[in-house]
Amino acid sequence: MSAPEGASAAERAVWEALGRVRDPEILRPITELGMVDEVRVDAAGRARVAISLTIAGCPAARRIEEDTRAAAGGAAGVTGAEVVVGVMTPEERRAFTERVRGGRETRPQQFGPDSLTRVIAVTSGKGGVGKSSLTASLAVALAARGLAVGLVDADVFGFSIPGILGLSRDGRTEQPTRLDDLILPPVAHGVKTISIGMFLGDQDPRTTAVSWRGPMLHRTIEQFLRDVWFGDLDVLLLDLPPGTGDIAISVGQLLPQAEVLVITTPQEAAADVAVRSALVARQTGQRVIGVVENMAGLPGPDGGVIEVFGTGGGARVAERLSDAEHGDVPLLGSVPLSPGFREAGDRGAPAVLADPADPAAAAVLTIAERIAGLGRGLSGRSLGISPAP
Numbered sequence: 001m002s003a004p005e006g007a008s009a010a011e012r013a014v015w016e017a018l019g020r021v022r023d024p025e026i027l028r029p030i031t032e033l034g035m036v037d038e039v040r041v042d043a044a045g046r047a048r049v050a051i052s053l054t055i056a057g058c059p060a061a062r063r064i065e066e067d068t069r070a071a072a073g074g075a076a077g078v079t080g081a082e083v084v085v086g087v088m089t090p091e092e093r094r095a096f097t098e099r100v101r102g103g104r105e106t107r108p109q110q111f112g113p114d115s116l117t118r119v120i121a122v123t124s125g126k127g128g129v130g131k132s133s134l135t136a137s138l139a140v141a142l143a144a145r146g147l148a149v150g151l152v153d154a155d156v157f158g159f160s161i162p163g164i165l166g167l168s169r170d171g172r173t174e175q176p177t178r179l180d181d182l183i184l185p186p187v188a189h190g191v192k193t194i195s196i197g198m199f200l201g202d203q204d205p206r207t208t209a210v211s212w213r214g215p216m217l218h219r220t221i222e223q224f225l226r227d228v229w230f231g232d233l234d235v236l237l238l239d240l241p242p243g244t245g246d247i248a249i250s251v252g253q254l255l256p257q258a259e260v261l262v263i264t265t266p267q268e269a270a271a272d273v274a275v276r277s278a279l280v281a282r283q284t285g286q287r288v289i290g291v292v293e294n295m296a297g298l299p300g301p302d303g304g305v306i307e308v309f310g311t312g313g314g315a316r317v318a319e320r321l322s323d324a325e326h327g328d329v330p331l332l333g334s335v336p337l338s339p340g341f342r343e344a345g346d347r348g349a350p351a352v353l354a355d356p357a358d359p360a361a362a363a364v365l366t367i368a369e370r371i372a373g374l375g376r377g378l379s380g381r382s383l384g385i386s387p388a389p
């Protein structure tokens with residue numbers, strides 16, 4: 001929607017400014033989404049903007065209201081701005097969800113084999129190697145490069161993504177917005193993020209144990225991929241639980257075209273199990289695109305490096321996964337131990353944004369650049385186009 005005919009110059013300026021206000025969950029302009037009902041600017045330059053939100057008090061409401069006021073107030077010829085917030089009628093909401101979907105149905109799966117979204121599942125053999133920290137940081141780094149990025153935290157037992165991305169504070173995790181059968185994921189640092197930790201209702205994730213059997217886990221991942229509206233993504237990252245359990249197998253079945261990124265530490269024991277988790281992914285048809293070594297040497301105060309977890313694990317995993325059949329699996333980078341990187345994650349402000357000069361953050365940024373540059377092979381895939389008759 002844009003300024004109606006007969007609008008004054010100041011009203012047109014307000015409409016134009018509102019075109020730069022994005023819904024923080026859908027990441028599209030509120031004018032395009034039909035959320036602006038009316039713009040009036042009186043002779044004294046006072047603007048009155050009427051907007052309609054999907055649900056009263058939806059998590060994004062205050063942000064949209066503030067951004068709208070700021071945008072209208074800053075438009076040429078405007079001396080002050082008032083924002084009147086209304087709620088869409090069920091009819092308007094239906095039209096809104098249609099607009100969000102762009103006429104497409106959410107079902108079946110959004111990330112089927114013909115989708116142009118690169119799906120990258122991040123796996124590790126054992127826990128605690130920094131897989132979640134690296135997945136979240138890579139997602140943020142790729143989004144900062146201008147890509148549309150989604151992140152599914154499929155680490156059901158150890159979901160830590162909401163905390164690392166600042167979506168969880170004091171035991172309360174930000175909730176997705178539900179619009180009828182559409183689930184809109186919260187956006188953190190430009191990344192559309194969904195986690196099992198967002199579906200625990202009022203339960204405190206710090207004290208809530210998730211103990212689900214395989215079929216329930218499978219259904220949850222399936223629902224994440226089907227009902228959560230990510231829109232058009234360039235990249236979808238999945239943080240898998242460590243090891244080769246039910247979730248890894250479900251993801252392999254649901255997303256056989258996914259690429260796999262393997263995280264290990266330099267330690268022999270971590271490297272051995274990392275190779276095994278990659279081999280399981282391969283059995284389901286997924287392609288291993290590379291290995292990242294985390295928790296490599298800790299820079300010491302005297303300029304030396306303390307090899308807390310030894311050396312060489314990343315290179316060993318890459319070498320063992322490279323063969324004539326699968327080609328060369330590269331070691332995409334080695335991320336040093338860094339107290340600053342950990343602290344930033346604990347604060348919910350990833351170091352790749354908050355402190356890009358941090359040695360671990362810098363290594364992750366370089367790895368993100370390499371991953372973005374790898375692209376995805378389209379050979380053998382249907383592009384969904386047919387010759388003109």
Ligand SMILES: Nc1ncnc2c1ncn2[C@@H]1O[C@H](COP(=O)(O)OP(=O)(O)OP(=O)(O)O)[C@@H](O)[C@H]1O
Nearest residue numbers: 127128129130131132133158295336337338342360
């Ligand atoms: N390069 C690093 N330097 C310092 N600390 C790190 C680094 N990478 C990860 N950490 C820290 O190590 C801990 C474990 O990391 P994380 O939770 O990301 O591991 P994980 O492999 O996802 O574990 P799990 O799968 O068992 O949940 C976290 O406290 C994290 O902040």
